[in-house]
Amino acid sequence: MATHRFDPNFTDNVINSMGPKTSPRLRQLMTGLIRHVHDFARENELTVDEWMEGVKLLNWAGQMSDDKRNEGQLVCDVIGLESLVDEITFTLADEAKDAPTATAILGPFFRADTPYRENGADIVVTKPSDGEMTFMHGRIMDFTTQKPLVGATVEVWQASTNGLYEQQDPVQTEFNLRGKFKTDADGRYYFYCLRPTPYPVPGDGPAGKLLDLMDRHPFRPAHIHIMATCEGYRPLTTQIFDRKDKYLDNDSVFAVKDSLVVDFVPREGDAQAGLELNYDVKLVADVPTNGV
Amino acid sequence: MATHRFDPNFTDNVINSMGPKTSPRLRQLMTGLIRHVHDFARENELTVDEWMEGVKLLNWAGQMSDDKRNEGQLVCDVIGLESLVDEITFTLADEAKDAPTATAILGPFFRADTPYRENGADIVVTKPSDGEMTFMHGRIMDFTTQKPLVGATVEVWQASTNGLYEQQDPVQTEFNLRGKFKTDADGRYYFYCLRPTPYPVPGDGPAGKLLDLMDRHPFRPAHIHIMATCEGYRPLTTQIFDRKDKYLDNDSVFAVKDSLVVDFVPREGDAQAGLELNYDVKLVADVPTNGV
Structure with missing residues (x-):
């Protein structure tokens, strides 16, 4: 089977060193990981110096x-790994006949401590001079019944027009362009944000170097x-993309899916925003399962 | 070819995003790495949560x-990767008909700033009460001609009997159990050290958790x-193992090779040491090559 000229027993020895108390899933994952990493090294005759790099x-x-x-997450993102595990997770849910809104990667700029804001709030606290104000609104609904979900949470975050999220940018107020909103009695959420703009992933680290x-x-x-959550429903993480963007076909982290492409349309009679975006999120009821 | 049910074009899209200015070797390595990492994720249906762990x-x-x-090196070590790339590098040298002393991994405890000591010195500056003092000596020779190399450097480092290298242990003097020695006019090096003892790799980090x-x-x-260097010769990194050790067949980092197993023998008439170890190192002349 092995066509290389290195010790044919080496990889099995490493795998077989796992003891009986290893959990079955971890044994499966470590076996696969060790085999692939070793095969990669042998097939490419990886040198000590290259490995150390x-x-x-x-x-x-x-x-x-x-x-x-x-x-670390960003390094995975630029080789497509986060988008791939997202696809795997979504495909498994889809086969279980409970495909909700398509998912997309969380990305490295999520903040768990984002505060709630009132519906109608403007998340553009630090206003860039070149920003296009947008009124974003929609409903959170039960995927199966299509009924609106009251008191669900939708959390959004976006970069400013300079390509930076607030935690990367000393000029932006903390939690600028972020917010959590609770859906009202009709299952609706609404707020003001920016029309998003393309930006480069940070170039000052190993992901940028790669x-x-x-x-x-x-x-x-x-x-x-977007992250949407509601008691009794599976949490959903996704991203929506501007149809007019020139990088739609070559996202540096490979996260675009057709169903996540949206249209920003002109909005009339609103002094706060010249654009409007309607986006409904569908969640599936959380059925208890046996573990992961 | 693909037997899974995920997007069959995804991995090729990621690989094909590499631009024309990628170096051929990096393109080869990233292509192999991306394929193996993606195959690993698909074959095991890696979830987002598992990936994030x-x-x-x-x-x-x-x-x-x-x-x-x-x-990071230690994590690689416990899955055998450093020993594997060491074997690959050594096998390539061996096929080029210039196999020197067998190599072994550098390990994570090497220090580039280790000082020179005089031949005959005792590297056991901080003496453990349970240490067995050993007189270690040998020659550094040209692999082809078997002639001794004068003014070559042999560098050694070892853990103390508590299982710790000096940089891990506040009790040990800096550079305890380390030293660089220059071979004398007969190509000889000699010094006092400890008979080494087995020790656990550090358990307080991710390698220990794995x-x-x-x-x-x-x-x-x-x-x-041992690291041996001499002008005009290829540097050699290796480890020598005590034949009587009970972990010889199941090293946690998979570095043992038969030719690196040595015998500590009784030493007579030396008040400083009750054991002796003779070990010769053979180096190959460094022929200029065209890069890696």
Whole structure:
């Protein structure tokens, strides 16, 4: 089977060193991971120096990461891994006949401590001079019954027109362009935000270095992040993309799906916003399952 | 070809996003890495939560790493990757008909700033009460001609009997159990050290956590690290292992090779040491090559 000229027992020895108390799922994952990593090294005759460059890059990612930045995640994103595991998770849900709104990756700029705001609020606290104000609204609904969900939470976050999220940018107020909203008695949420603009993923760390080495552009197409939650329903994480964006076909983190592309339309008679975006989110009831 | 039910074009899209200025070797490595990582995720239907656990583990490794500790390297070590790339590098040298002394992994406890000591010195500056003093000596020779190399450098490092290297242990003097020696006019080096003892790899980080999850012991068989260098010769990194060690067949980092197992023998008439170890190192002349 092995066509290489290295010790044919080495990988099995490593895998077989796992003891009887390893959980079945971890044994499966570590077996697969060890086999693939070893095959990668043998097939490409990875040298000690090349491997050490990889170790340095991964250590650097950890050293840049904190509660406001996750560079390890971003490294995965630029090689498509987060989008792939998102697709896998969504496909499994879809086969279980409970496909909700398509999902997309969380990305590294989510903040767990984002505050609630009132419906109708303007999340553009720090106003960029070149921003296009948008009134975003929609309903959160039960995927099966299509009934509106009252008191559900929709959380949104977006970058400003300079390409930075508030935690990357000393000029922006904390929690600028972020907010959590509770749906009203009709299942509606609504607020003012920016029409999103494309931006490059950060270039000052290992993800940016990898993009450079791979001769790739760092841009993400314009998008708004959405996370929707409601008691008794499965949480949903997604992103919606502006149909007019030029990076729609070559997102640097491979997150675009056709059903997540939306249209910003002109809005009349609102001094606060010249554009409008309607987006409904469908959630599926959370059926208890046996673990992961 | 693909037997899974996920987007069959996804991985090719990620690979094909590499631009024309990517170096051929990096393109090869990233292509192989992306294919294996994606195949691993699909074959095991890796979930978003499982992937995120992996990201956290890798970020944690970087956060624990500094100029005295390399936890990312240690994570690789416990899945056998450093030993595998060492074998690959050694096999390639062997096929080029210039196999020197067998190599072994550098490990995460090497320090580039280790000072020179005089031949005959005792590297056991902080003496453990349960240490067995050993007189270690040998020659550095040209692999082809078997002639001794004068003025070559042999660098050694070892853990103390408590299982800790000096940079891990506040009790030990800096550079305890480390030293660089220059070979004399006969190509000889000699010094006093400890008979090495088995020790566990550090359990306070992600490598230790992985070992726990895989229900594996953390012990390394007793060994002394050696790095030998000489102008005009290829540097050599290896480890020598005590034949009597009980972990010889199940090293937690998979570094043992038969040719690296050595015997500590009784030494007579030396008040400083009751054991002796003779070990010769053979180096190959460095022929200029065209890069890596």
